[in-house]
Amino acid sequence: MTANSEIDMPAQTAGITHSEVTSVEPAIAVNNLNIYYDKFLAVRDVTIEIAPRSITALIGPSGCGKSTFLRSLNRMHEVIPKAHVEGVVQLNGEDIYRPDVDPVTVRRRIGMVFQRPNPFPTMSIYENVLAGMRLNANRLSKPDADEIVEHSLTGANLWGEVKDRLDNPGSSLSGGQQQRLCIARAIAVEPEVLLMDEPCSALDPISTMAIEALMEQLKDQFTIVIVTHNMQQAARVSERTAFFNIDGPGQPGHIVEMDLTEKMFSNPQEKATSDYVTGRFG
């Protein structure tokens, strides 16, 4: 890792070390976000900005709330009964938690890829890619549908492997291919942001490399936020890294530090961060 010349102006904000260089408008701006499961405060007081068309990694020990935080970014969090948040999450300047905002429209703008590949088992590869498009009630013409399928599968580096068997069930693919199919499904609706919740943790190293290479391409078009347990992965793929931690069992998770990835792994501001990235705990 080479030191980057543009990272020498740390700025302090609201209690957390937060040296961030964003000349452009953030894609997502989170302000004082508290996330609850019923009465239990799971994540407290997160304030970060996520830069557009780049990869932001969320790292931290198990149970520190990074997945919970990720799911709050597209309001998937509230799928769990009684789960709710306080605070502001802005997507390109719009508060997605405003009372009159339908979570359904938020999720159409912010796609998600899950830990375990989850193509719809009853659908063909072709129909899996179109699953999101089919939800937008208006009918797709066959040529349009074909084009979206090819475009999305190409975008997910899967077209070459499946173009001759688009009618096979999605579950006939290998785990890594299934995950790329899920990415194709997510990008088919052309979201603004792509959230990835440990997308490689169920995959072998070769498939993991394929997904990482794919993320590298996708960031030209999409804002990507990835949760990962794998610090090497965070170091390899992301521009910025946020470190989440937890003070103890039953305590809310919180963000310790967020910075450019090189800095986080070479010269973090907080001791907890350096302990974690050097493998001293977690």
Place this chain on the structure above:
Amino acid sequence: MSQPVAQEKINKAPTSVPDRLFSSLSRASAVTILLVLSGVAFFLTIVGWSGMFGDIEGMSGSDNFLEYVGPLVFGTVYSATLALLIATPLAFAVALFISHYAPRRLAQTLGYVVDLLAAIPSVVFGIWGITVVAPLMSKNVYPWANDNLSFIPFFSGTASTSGRTMLTAGMVLAMMILPIITAISREVFLQTPRLHEEASLALGATKWEMIRQAVVPYGRSGVISGAMLGLGRALGETMAVAIILSPSDGYFWSILTNQNSNTIASNIALKFPEAYGLDVNRLIATGLVLFLLSFGVNMLARRVANSGFSGAAG
């Protein structure tokens, strides 16, 4: 090092007395079931044989067996199909409501109430049908349907004033098979992997879209096998039909009139007490036909169920 020992223990036949006792007991039970089943089939065939191929002169009416059993098979299948057509959409909706819409407590209560329906004796259903459903329908619904829908053959004919019609029988049968279809559908809907539901929601599906995209395809074969089991029950249902239906000889498509094909089970129940001679054999032969019919439906249901919850296996 404990593994080889454990393996050996598993491979060895049980040696202790309770072990052997239990294993022979369970084996005996299994054999008993097979014996009872084949015994019933054997009895039906032997006794029914002369009812099928015996001297027609010795029986009331002069039809041959096929002409005799034909309308009964028709009535049996017709009433059961009606019941299925009414019960399946209802069960589907109730199951979905319980599994995905109702708040926890309501869902539990409702599930319990639906299961309770299964505990009501069929004779009670029959009495309810003849005293409540039949008058209610014949006063309020049947005349209207008869007036306005009689261009559809099912609603033609002279509407019954007593309400003892095929439609009433079908509705009561539907109530009786509702619990089993609901229970099985509810279980498969609840088993839909969270992963698939979330995949759909994350694509921006509304709740109903999510259900259509993830839950229904996953549960489809479960609903079908539940419906098949319900059909099996409806085919064999006796008392409710015997009480409600006003039967006639022959094939009748209309569901609003007093002329209805009887069902096999109800026909046996009504005629057996007064039957003698070869008529008894003939009734038993119709029982064999019903046995085979139910058997076939159950096999079909088993096959659908084993073909996997389409989603899970896929």
